[in-house]
Amino acid sequence: MIRCPKCSQVHAINRSGMVRGKQRYYCKECNVYFTLSENVPVVTEEAAVRKKHMTTIADIAQALNISKSTVSRALHEHSDINPATKKAVMEMAQQLDYTPNLLAQSLVRSRSNTIGIIVPELVTYFFPTVIIGATEVATEAGYNVVICQSQESLKSEIANVNVLLASRVEGVLVSMTRETGTFDHFRSFERHGVPMVFYNRVCDELNSPKVLVNDYEGAFKATEHLIKNGYKRIAHIGGPSNLRLSFNRLNGYTDALKRYGFPVKDELIVKSDLSRQGSVRCAKRLLGLPEPPDAVFCVNDPTAIQLMLVAKSMGISIPGALGVVGFSNDPIAAVIEPSLTTIEQPVAEMGRVAMQLLIDTLKDEHVESNPAFISLGTKLIKRGSSQR
Amino acid sequence: MIRCPKCSQVHAINRSGMVRGKQRYYCKECNVYFTLSENVPVVTEEAAVRKKHMTTIADIAQALNISKSTVSRALHEHSDINPATKKAVMEMAQQLDYTPNLLAQSLVRSRSNTIGIIVPELVTYFFPTVIIGATEVATEAGYNVVICQSQESLKSEIANVNVLLASRVEGVLVSMTRETGTFDHFRSFERHGVPMVFYNRVCDELNSPKVLVNDYEGAFKATEHLIKNGYKRIAHIGGPSNLRLSFNRLNGYTDALKRYGFPVKDELIVKSDLSRQGSVRCAKRLLGLPEPPDAVFCVNDPTAIQLMLVAKSMGISIPGALGVVGFSNDPIAAVIEPSLTTIEQPVAEMGRVAMQLLIDTLKDEHVESNPAFISLGTKLIKRGSSQR
DNA sequence: CTGAAAGCGCTAACAC
DNA sequence: GTGTTAGCGCTTTCAG
DSSP: OOOTTTTTOOOTTTEEEEETTEEEEEEEEEEEEEEOTTTOOOOOOHHHHHHHHOOHHHHHHHHHHOOOOHHHHHTTTTSOOOOOHHHHHHHHHHHHHHOOOOEEEEEEEHHOOEEEEEESSSSSSHHHHHHHHHHOOOTTTTTTEEEEEEEEEEEHHHHHHHHHHHTSSSSEOOOOOOOOOOOOOHHHHTTTTTOOOEEEEOOOOOSHHHHHHHHHHHHHHHHHHHHTOOOOOOEEEOOOTTTTHHHHHHHHHHHHHTTTTOOOOOGGEEEEESSHHHHHHHHHHEEEEEEEOOOEEEESSHHHHHHHHHHHHHTTTTTTTOEEEEEEEOOOHHHSOOBBEEEEEEHHHHHHHHHHHHHHOOOOOOOOOOOOOEEEEOOOEOOGGGOO | OOOTTOOOOTTEEEEEEEETTEEEEEEETTTTTEEEEOOOOOOHHHHHHHHOOOOOOHHHHHHHHHOOHHHHHHHHHOSSSHHHHHHHHHOOOOHOOOOHHHHHHHHHHHHEEEEEEEEEEESSSSSHHHHHHHHHHHHTTEEEEEEEEOOOOOHHHHHHHHHHHHOOOOOOOOOOOOOOOOOHHHHHHHTTOOOEEEEESSTTTTSSOOEEOHHHHHHHHHHHHHHHTTSEEEEEEOOOTSSSSHHHHHHHHHHHHHHTTOOOOOEEEEESSSSHHHHHHHHHHHTTTTSSEEEESSHHHHHHHHHHHHHHHHOTTTTTOEEEOOEEEHHHHHSSOOOOBEEOOOOHHHHHHHHHHHHHHHHHHSSSOOOOEEEEEOEEEEOOGGGG
């Protein structure tokens, strides 16, 4: 325990920086700064062990009796440096347990070497997989990654933007929340010159590159598949209208119907907010219709799975009385019974592509970059839920 | 496009800091630094827009003709500051689009205000949920969180440790990879005085606080449940032996058997490395036994699910011919057919508790902290896979 | 209540 | 090849 030398208090003590390699303390009660004198062992071993003086390049320089710049040069792959000096520095660094201070480095270089990723949620198959792909590419290129989850809340999305901005990330990968309808917070990346790349849930109002799967094509294939399997009254549970993917998947669905001469009926198209309850509500609405559909194309797999559970609970047999197709090929789709027909999308690839695009933007800043729009292919995975 | 004034090259140009508010460039080819003169518009609009000068407190100070210190004081809730001055500063900050530089702040304060979380993987239900709980508490306490995934690889785990150390995180939450057998990298947190709290996959070699669920108790309840449902030959698929949870769950299983007078048979205990293939292999091994088990308690739900899939493919009926119980209550457990009996653990709570423990350690550093060992309760969720 | 000055740890001209 | 010096943006004494 550390006591304030003035008031002998214990509770009001805070640490307050180091002075000549020694921990300095501050007493909130009496507003006093102090360090501990050598022969007064008032600090617990526990606390003493903690927060030792981190060695700096100055320590290495002093130990070797050379200048800091030389140490700095030796530590990096810098041009001219005496191999002997370099060796000595490396050894001393090792011996002193030197860990570079990224904060200082970033500050002086005006480059944080860090890229931010904003995801709307983490407890899914999709976003973590994107992160893995993106991180792979970033690491390869020498960038660190910081992940922010907006929890599908605009408020935390805005908070995320501010933290990333304050952390001086050099670029960001963004997938919006399902409730994002204003975009000023994203514009502040623009204002500060931080390049963005949108993925999956993109923003049309902003002039940034976007990486998507070909939602239209996937939806078309899914609907076509249901048609070819003899379903006649095909419904659609879509996503929220602020997301472009909802729009594109809806279009794929309606165009497939039209192409095969089916009418597009408004009562067969419902919109989920992508929450579980929302999807259950949509499912009940459709299945409770006076003239219910005999098949449903769902905007994503979690929605399709909720639909299947509702159908099961109502005693509706799948795929006999109801065909179901999802979108995304969530691992759960293969496990549920019957297994779920779905549209596979290259998830990790999306992360890789988006990150690569961002890094290219970062690097070739003298090159006129035309806001790219990358669309990745999809694949129909035929399984039990749609084939009778 | 920007051309080097010396060699007229375009490709070898890099940015290199700012000088008097103007972007400075560097040509790798001819080793020359330059800025662009006003009247030569060689920079694309695109590039010009990017990386504007970020406003600093110095800019605000200058605009208001006051000192940096005053600005700094106004920006924080600092003691004595003229309300009028404060107001002016706030307004100017707003107007100039000021964003504090966390890097500079952290550097001068020797406090990054950041906590690291190491997770072995992200594409699951468990770890993201822990992260959500932990982040909640951290945000509440004013800390930022940086997430590192080790991808179940010791090598990236070590890399994670180094990045976190270099980023000067003030503490870390750690769950080890399934292959972590050496602990020197963790000790370097100790050496640098960065407190750790282990969660879920804890390390016994290290003297840090640990947060776990009561694995023993959960496993005991699971096994007991199978016994009470009339299963006689109960096997166990366990986890890798470097994880304490494997050990504890194994003990719960054997003790339950003993308690009810069943023999513990070695051939009925197999160990998975928790990978999908590993679990499939274990499942096949057990079900292919001359005298196969009539029930299996699995170390976690993903393993149980692989077992169920293997059993199904072999035409073994669940729960009739084979009872299955998992551990963790993964959402998939409720969806698979038959639904999976499992042990529910308070996942988000684990994150919250671990983070709270860490933050307490950070705050009360003058208090002798006894390395805590927190064990959270579990609950048996009875479902279809184990009741005949 | 405010300003001047020092410095967190590091990099990178510039000189020698 | 190496040392000197000047900051990166910010906080925090100390002295008014």
